[in-house]
Amino acid sequence: MNKNIECKRLDFTIGDVNEIYEGPVGQLWEELMGEEIHVGGEKETDILARKAGIKRTSCVLDVCSALGGPARHLARKYECKVTGLDATEKMVNEAVSRTERDGLSHLINFRLGNALDMPFHAGTFDTVWGQDAWCYITDKERLIREANRVLKTGGVIAFTDWIQNGKMADKECEELNTFMAFPYMETLDGYEEILRQKDFVIIEKEDLSKDFARHCHLYQNGLRNGKEKIISNYGKELYLAADEGLNKWVVAADKGKVGRGRLIGKKM
Numbered sequence: 001m002n003k004n005i006e007c008k009r010l011d012f013t014i015g016d017v018n019e020i021y022e023g024p025v026g027q028l029w030e031e032l033m034g035e036e037i038h039v040g041g042e043k044e045t046d047i048l049a050r051k052a053g054i055k056r057t058s059c060v061l062d063v064c065s066a067l068g069g070p071a072r073h074l075a076r077k078y079e080c081k082v083t084g085l086d087a088t089e090k091m092v093n094e095a096v097s098r099t100e101r102d103g104l105s106h107l108i109n110f111r112l113g114n115a116l117d118m119p120f121h122a123g124t125f126d127t128v129w130g131q132d133a134w135c136y137i138t139d140k141e142r143l144i145r146e147a148n149r150v151l152k153t154g155g156v157i158a159f160t161d162w163i164q165n166g167k168m169a170d171k172e173c174e175e176l177n178t179f180m181a182f183p184y185m186e187t188l189d190g191y192e193e194i195l196r197q198k199d200f201v202i203i204e205k206e207d208l209s210k211d212f213a214r215h216c217h218l219y220q221n222g223l224r225n226g227k228e229k230i231i232s233n234y235g236k237e238l239y240l241a242a243d244e245g246l247n248k249w250v251v252a253a254d255k256g257k258v259g260r261g262r263l264i265g266k267k268m
């Protein structure tokens with residue numbers, strides 16, 4: 001993390017993440033973003049797959065796999081094997097049942113577990129994959145070290161994540177991260193530095209922040225256009241909190257203070 005723009009780290013735990021994704025907030029995120037709970041849906045999954053070199057023989061680990069939407073898309077389209085790892089039981093159960101429903105269980109399995117202590121042997125996977133979720137992880141260095149451990153030599157780490165771009169007042173940063181329950185966000189340069197430290201060669205590093213801002217507006221419109229239905233499903237309190245929090249993200253994204261990045265690295 002760039003020391004000049006670093007924000008205070010917040011004390012969110014895996015228990016806080018579980019509470020979100022076991023409950024109505026997790027459901028609301030699916031309503032706004034779709035079954036692939038990341039910016040850009042299937043289209044973005046295909047871009048990442050192309051850049052990661054996913055093919056039929058690939059053995060992919062999706063770290064923070066949530067409902068398993070990307071895992072099913074990858075298995076269906078590229079016929080690769082995917083393991084999904086997620087720390088929230090409801091997400092894992094839902095991912096398993098949707099995968100059975102789609103007849104893809106022969107290619108995909110899901111494990112309940114923490115990305116900071118991956119329940120896999122060293123050198124298991126060709127690709128470690130992540131989409132817009134590692135912002136929840138309390139220790140990005142340890143996460144990338146674990147990714148390196150479970151990858152085969154020559155394997156690829158490919159991920160997108162929500163990032164911090166610019167300097168923010170402590171209060172602004174704290175409000176944004178608190179709304180999402182992020183302990184902190186990395187910067188794009190910060191991720192590059194961690195990857196290099198953990199013996200990855202950088203293949204690609206892209207700032208996707210303009211597109212991120214556009215998507216923040218889309219989610220805000222989705223929330224506001226669906227106001228009545230959302231209030232009747234989740235209650236007014238949740239709607240108002242979501243609207244207030246999302247608006248802060250829209251403003252910060254428009255100012256270029258927060259965004260999204262894509263990184264591809266190779267384990268040497």
Ligand SMILES: C[S@@+](CC[C@H](N)C(=O)[O-])C[C@H]1O[C@@H](n2cnc3c(N)ncnc32)[C@H](O)[C@@H]1O
Binds near residue numbers: 069085130
């Ligand atoms: C935004 S969703 C992920 C979306 C998913 N990557 C996709 O594209 O559909 C965040 C997920 O990260 C999981 N998560 C957060 N911290 C985790 C950790 N330390 N270990 C494993 N899973 C974690 C949550 O349980 C949740 O399901």
